[in-house]
Amino acid sequence: MLYALLLIPATAAILSLLVRNDLVRRVILVAASIGHMGFTVAAWNRQAKPVMNGWLMLDKPGLLFLTITSILFLACSVYAYGYLAGQSASKRQDEEEGTFFSNAPEAIFCACLLAFLTTMTLVTVSQHLGLLWVAMEATTLASAPLIYFHRHHRSLEATWKYLLICSVGIALALLGNFFLVIAASSPDVTDKSMLVNTLIRQGSVLNAPWLKAAFLFFLVGYGTKMGLAPLHTWLPDAHSESPSVVSALLSGALLNCAFLGILRSSQVCLAAGLGPFCRELLVLFGMLSLGWAAIFLFKQPDYKRMLAYSSVEHVGIMALGVGVGAGATFGAMLHAVNHSLTKAMLFLVAGNILAVYKTKTTERVSGILTVMPVTGILWVAGFFAIVGMPPFGLFLSEFTIVKSMLEQGKVGIAVAFLSILALIFIGMSIAFFHMAQGRKKDDLPIHGNPDTAIAVLPPMALGILTLMLGLYIPPALDRLLHAVALAMGGN
Amino acid sequence: MNNIADTIMIFLVLTNLALLGVSRLGTCIRIVALQGAVLGLLPLVSSGGHVEWHLYFFSAVVVGFKGMVFPWLLRRTLKEVKAQREIEPFIGYGTSIALGTAVFVLCMWLSSRLPLPKEPPSMLIVPVAFFTIMSGLFLIISRKKALTQVLGYLVMENGIYTFGAAIVERQPVLVELGILLDVFVAVFVMGIAMFHIHREFDHIDTDQLSRLRT
Numbered sequence: 001m002l003y004a005l006l007l008i009p010a011t012a013a014i015l016s017l018l019v020r021n022d023l024v025r026r027v028i029l030v031a032a033s034i035g036h037m038g039f040t041v042a043a044w045n046r047q048a049k050p051v052m053n054g055w056l057m058l059d060k061p062g063l064l065f066l067t068i069t070s071i072l073f074l075a076c077s078v079y080a081y082g083y084l085a086g087q088s089a090s091k092r093q094d095e096e097e098g099t100f101f102s103n104a105p106e107a108i109f110c111a112c113l114l115a116f117l118t119t120m121t122l123v124t125v126s127q128h129l130g131l132l133w134v135a136m137e138a139t140t141l142a143s144a145p146l147i148y149f150h151r152h153h154r155s156l157e158a159t160w161k162y163l164l165i166c167s168v169g170i171a172l173a174l175l176g177n178f179f180l181v182i183a184a185s186s187p188d189v190t191d192k193s194m195l196v197n198t199l200i201r202q203g204s205v206l207n208a209p210w211l212k213a214a215f216l217f218f219l220v221g222y223g224t225k226m227g228l229a230p231l232h233t234w235l236p237d238a239h240s241e242s243p244s245v246v247s248a249l250l251s252g253a254l255l256n257c258a259f260l261g262i263l264r265s266s267q268v269c270l271a272a273g274l275g276p277f278c279r280e281l282l283v284l285f286g287m288l289s290l291g292w293a294a295i296f297l298f299k300q301p302d303y304k305r306m307l308a309y310s311s312v313e314h315v316g317i318m319a320l321g322v323g324v325g326a327g328a329t330f331g332a333m334l335h336a337v338n339h340s341l342t343k344a345m346l347f348l349v350a351g352n353i354l355a356v357y358k359t360k361t362t363e364r365v366s367g368i369l370t371v372m373p374v375t376g377i378l379w380v381a382g383f384f385a386i387v388g389m390p391p392f393g394l395f396l397s398e399f400t401i402v403k404s405m406l407e408q409g410k411v412g413i414a415v416a417f418l419s420i421l422a423l424i425f426i427g428m429s430i431a432f433f434h435m436a437q438g439r440k441k442d443d444l445p446i447h448g449n450p451d452t453a454i455a456v457l458p459p460m461a462l463g464i465l466t467l468m469l470g471l472y473i474p475p476a477l478d479r480l481l482h483a484v485a486l487a488m489g490g491n
Numbered sequence: 492m493n494n495i496a497d498t499i500m501i502f503l504v505l506t507n508l509a510l511l512g513v514s515r516l517g518t519c520i521r522i523v524a525l526q527g528a529v530l531g532l533l534p535l536v537s538s539g540g541h542v543e544w545h546l547y548f549f550s551a552v553v554v555g556f557k558g559m560v561f562p563w564l565l566r567r568t569l570k571e572v573k574a575q576r577e578i579e580p581f582i583g584y585g586t587s588i589a590l591g592t593a594v595f596v597l598c599m600w601l602s603s604r605l606p607l608p609k610e611p612p613s614m615l616i617v618p619v620a621f622f623t624i625m626s627g628l629f630l631i632i633s634r635k636k637a638l639t640q641v642l643g644y645l646v647m648e649n650g651i652y653t654f655g656a657a658i659v660e661r662q663p664v665l666v667e668l669g670i671l672l673d674v675f676v677a678v679f680v681m682g683i684a685m686f687h688i689h690r691e692f693d694h695i696d697t698d699q700l701s702r703l704r705t
Contacts, residue, residue, distance in 0.1 A: 134669035141676045144684070153691045157700040160684055164640055167677050168631065171647055174670065175624070178655045186608045207608055237703040 001039060001048040002056050005066075005121050008035045013114035017107055026081045029110050033070075033077040036117065040070040044476065054195055055128045060483040064333065065260050066124040068340045069253040071465075073117050075458040079348050080113065080245045082454030086355065101152040109149055115142040116249065123257040129194045129264065133170070133177055136225065136261055139254060140166045147242040158234075158241035165234040166225055173221025173261070179214035180268070183207040196264055203271025211272055218265040219281055226258035228285045228319060229292035232312045236296075239308035240360065244351025247304065251311045252344035256336055259318060263488055266322070270489045275325075282323030283413065289316025290420045297427040303362045304354075306431055307346055310386060313424055314339040320417065321401045322488055326408060329490020331400030333481045334473075338385075338393035338466055345462035346382040349375055352455050353435070358447055362431045367440035372450035376436050378459055383432040385466050387425045393469030495536045496613035496657070502529055503619050503653065504595065507626040510646065511587040514578055516638055520565050523642050523649075527557025530649055533656045536612065545664060553652075556671055561645060561678050568682040569638060572689035579635040579696070587633065591626060598622045607658065616657045623650030637685045637695040641678060648674055 012032035016025045043058055043066070050057035058066065087103055103109075119142050122135035140163065148159040180199070184192060188205040191198050199206070224231040239247045266278045293313035300306040314335070321332025352375045357365050369376035385392035398421070405414040440446070473481075485491060506526040513519055531554030534546055580587065595618070602617035611617065627647025631640045688695050 128663075128666070130663070130666035131669065134666065134673055137670075137673040137677070141673065141680055144680055148684070148687070151687070151691075154702055156684070156687055156691055157703055160637065160688065160697070160700060161703075163677070163681055163684060164631070164644065167644060167681075168628070168647065171644070171651055175651050175654065178651070178658070181655075182608065182658060209605075210608075213605075241703070 001043060001046075002051050002058060002125055005036060005039050005043075005125065006118055008032055008039070009114045009117040009121065013111045013118065016110040016114060019107070022084070022106055025107060025110050026084055029113065030077050030081055032114055033074045033117070036121070037070050037074050040067055050127075054197075055131055056125045057127045058125050059127070059196075059487075060480060061260060061263060061487060062124045064337070064480055064484050065256050066121060068256055068337055069117070069120050069124065072249060072252045072340055072344045072462075075344065075462050076245045076248050076348070077113070078454065079248075079351075079458040082452060083243065083245055083351065084109070086448065099152065101150060104145065104149045104151060108145060112142055112145045113245075113249075116146065118142075120253055120257050123260060127195050127197065129177055129180065129196065129199075132261060132264065133174055136173070136222065136258065137167070137170045139257060140170065140225070143246070143250065143254065146246040147238050149243050149246065150241075155241040158237035161234045162238040169221050169224025169231065171221070172217050172224075176214045176217030176221055176265070179210050179217060180265070183210035183214055196267060199268045200271040203268065204273070206268075206272045208272060208274065211269060211274060212277060215265055215269050215274070215278055216281070219262055219285065222258045222261035222265075223285060226255050226262065226319075227289075227312050227315050229289040229312055229316070232289070232292070235312060236305045236308040239311065239347075240302055240304040244304075244347050244354065247307070247350075248344035248347035251308070251347060252340035255311060255315055256340060259315065259336065262319075263322070266489075267487060275489055279323045279325055282319045284323075286316045286318075286320030286323055287413070287416065289313065289319065290417070292316075294420045294423045294427065297424055299427075300431065301362055302360045303365070303431060303435065304347075304350055304360050306362070306428065307343065307350060310424070310428065311339075311343055314343070317398065317401065317417075320413075321397075322490070324401065324405055324408065324410060324413065325490050327404035327491060328401045329488050330481055330485040331397045331404060332490075333484050333488075334400065334469075335394065335397035337477075337481075338397050338469055341462045341466045341469070342382060342385045342392070342394060345378070345459040345466070346386060348455075348459040348462070349378045349382055352450075352459075353379070355448055355455070356446055356450050357444065359444075362435060364441060364444065365435045366438040368436050371440050371446060374451045374456045374460075378456070378463055379432065380436050381463055381467075382459075383428065383436075385463065387428055388421065391467065391470045393466045396470050396473075496533070497615055499529055499533055499536065500613055500615035500619045502526075503623055503649075507623055507646070508588055508591055510626065510630065510642075511591045512584045514584060516569060516578060516636065517566070519578070519639065519642055520562050520569070523645050524558050524562035526646070526649055527561065528554050528559075530652060530656070531555075531557055533653065549664060549667060552668070552671065556675060557645075557649070560675065564678055564682050565638065565641065568685050571686055572638075572695055578639055580633055581635065581698075582633040587629070591622075591629070594625050594629075595622045598625065609658075611658050613657070616653065620650050620654040620657070623647070623653060626650070635696045635698050637681075637688055637697050640697060641681045641685070644681075645674075645678070 009032050012028050016028050019025045048058045119138040126132040144163045148155050183206045189202050227235040269278045289312050293309045296309045318332045321328040388394040388398045506522050510522050531550050535550050598618040598621040624647050627643045630643030
């Protein structure tokens, strides 16, 4: 089953390089994501057998993040089907500067999308920390060409920053890996393999100073990829310049995978009795990201960059939740699910807006509700979801985190958290409502066909899922989230 | 055996300092290649006499990649982009070397405070590994050309590799090869990106990649 999860997208990636016909290639993309989804659902029903001496195994945290990735990829591949059909192969005019550019070949785009899915799947099923590292670096390399789909100089700049900053960051995580091996090299350690479970079992005999150093490097390394401030500098560029499908995947799926890397190392630290040390660091980085995002969200002139900074905010909340511990860990896991669904939905909707208005400047977009009603409604609903208004899922997860903070008497953190959220609410509401309401600027031509079914249905499906999670969490998901939270030292 | 490990470490320090002071891109690529090739021998030396066949195999692969494939990729890119052969540093060569020496002393001090659970094959390994990582990072931030940033990334990776090969007990071959493959693809993709940067801007100076802000 695990092999199937990896081989389906990998084979499809190779196939899409070989196939000449664009239409067939798009069908392969959607079919592969449906197949992937199918096996993910099967993994919920039946525990997948570990393979390769337990190197690949789907444990509870892995299953959670695999499911998020699979759902998002399915929605995005359907959206991509419509998106690619609308992208002509000839030269196109740049929205921002009026210069001309061409797109990367579609075959490469599809193949990289599928390779990206393969590597993210590998991240979620890797139990060996070395293999996890290899998979994590591979996600960077598979997704870099995706950011450079529109071949103009801004996306090129974003790609370069992404490649270099993330590669250097992840190289530091490799150093963390080696430190961990040193921590595990004392004679008391009987089994020297780097499997997460083995390390956890022998947690008490690991060398504490080296383990601390290892966690620091993991946090900085994978934190760069996850977008924790102040290591997030590549994130707004990459998310705003890539095609919206890719932004949705980067923000919804990739950040979570990096988060999983941090969680795995914190699991080991927890077993070694270094829980408080990890928690403090996570709270620190979490608060920093929240504050940083709040500053840059205000008066952000570009609406895709605004969404990107909102991602920095939300990964901050996740880190904070795990850092606070106890009930907040459950909240953080729920938040990861909700944020992925909502942010992917918003990026896809932003893609629709961009396709019609041909500008990313918030100032120049107005009257979406009249020009493209369905997209407009989704945009407003997405706003309410992302700032954590009831009845959407993010409200529930943020509420759980705050509740747990207060229960533990961490009033200071709770007050800071809530005030930053209020600030972000104000900052984002200005932009969102300016865009949604009012009348369209007369000098702005409308391009293409607003509100086509294939462009609207995927984000709508994601939006409905977020709404549902705010009202009712299915028992199976609830059990899974509790199990994951328990593994991370919360409840 | 220790003597050989020591010699390799001293060689590493010298190549790092040379990289900080050299002004021509072609020479830089050659130095990084040499550094990588010598590093490939490290696992043979540090295993303490008992050398298995797969270690020979792995060593050969590392020498092949770091000493031949990476430099070949980089030199090809250099030819394609017809970059000016000067490096154009933000921080001058003399200052770079002085800073490098200071950092080396710092690394010596730092590693004296990090007790290893097991005696390494050479006492120089930890400080030199740190110094190589720092040199790589320094090259990335202090040089203008995209190509030197890739070189910096490779030097940094060399430093991390030194650490891993010398101190850490053998990682499974699959993981080692995976790491090598990742670095290879990274250099490959960065090479392609550089080619596009050249075509788009007519240069590969990263200080001018600054349109995207806030």
